[in-house]
Amino acid sequence: MxxxxxxxxxxxxxxxxxxxxxxxxxxxxxxxxxxxxxxxxxxxxxxxxxxxxxxxxxxxxxxxxxxxxxxxxxxxxxNVPQEVIMQTYEMLRPGRVHSKSALVAQATLLRNEYGAALIADFIDRAAKVYQQRGLFDE
Structure with missing residues (x-):
């Protein structure tokens, strides 16, 4: 093309x-x-x-x-399986995960298993914002 x-x-x-x-x-x-x-x-x-x-x-x-x-x-x-996309979407909804580490782990999975560095960076930034806003239990 x-x-x-x-x-x-x-x-x-x-x-x-x-x-x-x-x-x-x-x-x-x-x-x-x-x-x-x-x-x-x-x-x-x-x-x-x-x-x-x-x-x-x-x-x-x-x-x-x-x-x-x-x-x-x-x-x-x-190339990311639909199940992983839906799991990630669900995790990004406020109140669905209780720790920053869960989002960071999902970002790591997307970065390392699927080469999705931009998406992983987006999730890492979201984890930081969620933590700043007190959306995690920890």
Whole structure:
């Protein structure tokens, strides 16, 4: 995929031949005929890491740094199992964990097992804020 610019937005229209799902099927090959023929699997409909990073580049080019960082964090989560994502989400809800160490352990897991450094940093920062606000029992 070529490096996208604002002129390429939306990518689904301008780069439908190079935006691919996790199995490598380009967006322009996902048709009703391909679905009915059994050539398309549910995995082909999931967004890919590359597509999220391309969206991040466009967001950053337009001065939307926060949105760009969100896309980059999303790209990190592509290979994280759904159960781990939901467990992390639940842990981040105030009052769900009783110690800073539980959040730090989850951040370490995401960083070391899944290479999700941006998400891990986000969780580490959340743990510090929760501690400052007295949201832990310890």
């Amino acid at each position: 070529k490096a996208p610019t604002l002129a390429d937005y939306p990518l689904s229209e301008s780069q439908d031949d190079s935006i691919c799902g996790p199995r490598g099927v380009p967006l322009n090959k996902i048709t009703l005929a391909a679905v009915t023929a059994g050539d398309i699997e549910i995995e082909d409909l999931r967004i890919s890491r590359d597509a999220l990073l391309a969206q991040a580049r466009i967001a950053r080019a337009t001065g939307r740094e926060t949105l760009a960082r969100n896309f980059e964090r999303g790209a990190e989560l592509i």
